[in-house]
Amino acid sequence: MPQQLVITGGQALNGEIKISGAKNSALKLMCAALLTEEPVTLTNIPALRDVDTLCSLFEFMGATCKRDGSTLTIQAKTLGVRAPYELVSKMRASVLVLGPLMARFGRAEVAMPGGCAIGDRPLDITQHGFERLGAKFIFEHGMMWVKNKLKGAHIHLRLPSVGATENLMLAATMAEGTTVIDNAACEPEIADLANLLNAMGAKVKGAGTSKIEIEGVTRLHGATQAVMPDRIESGSYLIAALLAGGEKGVTIRNSPNFAMQAFFEVIRSSGAVFNEVDESTLFVPHQDRHFTAVDVLTDYYPGFATDLQAQTMIFATQCNGISKVYEKIYENRLMHAAELRNMNAKIEVVNPQLALVHGQAKLSGAHVRCTDLRGGMAVVLAGLVAKGYTTVHDIQHLDRGYEKLEQKLSALGAKIERVESEAAA
Ligand code: EPU
Numbered sequence: 001m002p003q004q005l006v007i008t009g010g011q012a013l014n015g016e017i018k019i020s021g022a023k024n025s026a027l028k029l030m031c032a033a034l035l036t037e038e039p040v041t042l043t044n045i046p047a048l049r050d051v052d053t054l055c056s057l058f059e060f061m062g063a064t065c066k067r068d069g070s071t072l073t074i075q076a077k078t079l080g081v082r083a084p085y086e087l088v089s090k091m092r093a094s095v096l097v098l099g100p101l102m103a104r105f106g107r108a109e110v111a112m113p114g115g116c117a118i119g120d121r122p123l124d125i126t127q128h129g130f131e132r133l134g135a136k137f138i139f140e141h142g143m144m145w146v147k148n149k150l151k152g153a154h155i156h157l158r159l160p161s162v163g164a165t166e167n168l169m170l171a172a173t174m175a176e177g178t179t180v181i182d183n184a185a186c187e188p189e190i191a192d193l194a195n196l197l198n199a200m201g202a203k204v205k206g207a208g209t210s211k212i213e214i215e216g217v218t219r220l221h222g223a224t225q226a227v228m229p230d231r232i233e234s235g236s237y238l239i240a241a242l243l244a245g246g247e248k249g250v251t252i253r254n255s256p257n258f259a260m261q262a263f264f265e266v267i268r269s270s271g272a273v274f275n276e277v278d279e280s281t282l283f284v285p286h287q288d289r290h291f292t293a294v295d296v297l298t299d300y301y302p303g304f305a306t307d308l309q310a311q312t313m314i315f316a317t318q319c320n321g322i323s324k325v326y327e328k329i330y331e332n333r334l335m336h337a338a339e340l341r342n343m344n345a346k347i348e349v350v351n352p353q354l355a356l357v358h359g360q361a362k363l364s365g366a367h368v369r370c371t372d373l374r375g376g377m378a379v380v381l382a383g384l385v386a387k388g389y390t391t392v393h394d395i396q397h398l399d400r401g402y403e404k405l406e407q408k409l410s411a412l413g414a415k416i417e418r419v420e421s422e423a424a425a
Pocket of ligand 1: 024025027092093119120121122123124125126127159160161162163164185306307329330331373374401
């Protein structure tokens with residue numbers, strides 16, 4: 001039965017919250033485990049639907065996934081080369097099995113994931129990169145059939161695509177010779193992936209910069225690594241604390257502060273106050289909430305993360321003046337604006353990538369839905385400060401990427417409850 005979240009707005013948040021392992025790192029580290037027959041153990045794995053979906057895909061392909069709390073051990077002793085539509089379409093990151101399959105077997109049959117709520121999300125950059133490594137693609141019946149033994153090459157990416165960089169890194173670890181990826185994505189999750197690959201015996205240099213060099217090796221072995229903390233989860237709770245923090249304030253622990261600087265700069269430009277207590281702790285004191293309007297321009301890392309755009313839009317509704325939100329990465333990632341408008345936010349969507357947010361909105365609770373994972377978090381944040389009750393629908397999106405969302409917010413003092421559809425009707 002579908003579930004919903006019911007939030008009673010206006011409760012003050014106080015206390016401590018601990019950030020979980022990053023979804024967008026965990027999924028990639030899991031894919032790296034397919035490169036070896038030996039077990040790979042990952043700690044700090046978040047309990048998320050996307051992690052479960054990827055485990056189901058791996059199990060379908062013949063690998064074993066053993067979960068013990070936040071520890072996950074994957075062993076791909078034997079592995080089929082087919083990733084079917086039913087599983088790939090649930091989560092685009094499943095396409096990352098292409099790299100390991102090509103590295104290990106020189107063959108892969110992966111369903112095309114199609115577009116999603118936030119845009120088309122083509123795979124041309126990934127395809128071009130694999131072709132530079134010598135792969136041959138056939139697209140038929142909604143599948144990509146890819147084959148050939150890979151050889152190191154110089155690859156220039158048209159855009160610094162996160163997924164393409166990671167897929168090519170995975171593939172190049174066991175390609176013959178040296179691969180150079182130019183204009184590579186620099187996201188911290190890519191450095192996390194390189195750390196695991198190197199611990200497995202790969203030779204990857206420069207991950208986290210725009211030039212990555214990979215010297216192919218003949219085999220990789222098992223290893224253990226902790227998943228880095230989730231910068232997007234941390235940023236989401238930082239906004240919650242700024243908008244709803246009480247007298248005692250909110251401490252955010254296990255936050256990867258180094259990876260959040262562009263976001264911090266925008267938030268601080270509003271006059272909001274928070275302290276980077278140390279490299280992994282934030283303290284958000286009670287605010288006077290006289291924030292001024294902000295300018296948000298999403299960009300590739302180290303720019304402002306697109307995955308924090310929706311949450312920052314709700315912050316902007318509480319600032320004084322008109323904030324500009326420009327979404328550069330995706331062509332259709334302002335869908336949450338319509339949901340927020342249902343709650344009395346004054347947001348003009350000038351075009352599918354630009355919104356003007358009129359500040360000091362008096363939000364009121366309403367029935368709203370999660371348009372996607374991050375848009376979902378935006379309506380939850382709105383619900384925390386809105387007057388009255390907010391019922392959040394389509395929360396399967398939130399379950400993909402926020403571990404123990406309502407437990408974490410409740411522990412801070414929020415009134416947020418998960419209910420079955422019928423009870424909420
Ligand atoms: N793009 C192309 N061609 C390609 C690949 C990408 O045109 O071949 C375009 C995309 O359409 C998009 C842009 O380039 O407009 C960025 O795509 P990228 O490949 O960098 O993103 P991704 O790997 O598909 C990851 C995260 C996203 C996050 C982006 C950008 C994972 C599993 N997903 O996606 O996370 O928005 O990087 O930082 O790591 C989320 O967590 O909510 C989420 C959507």
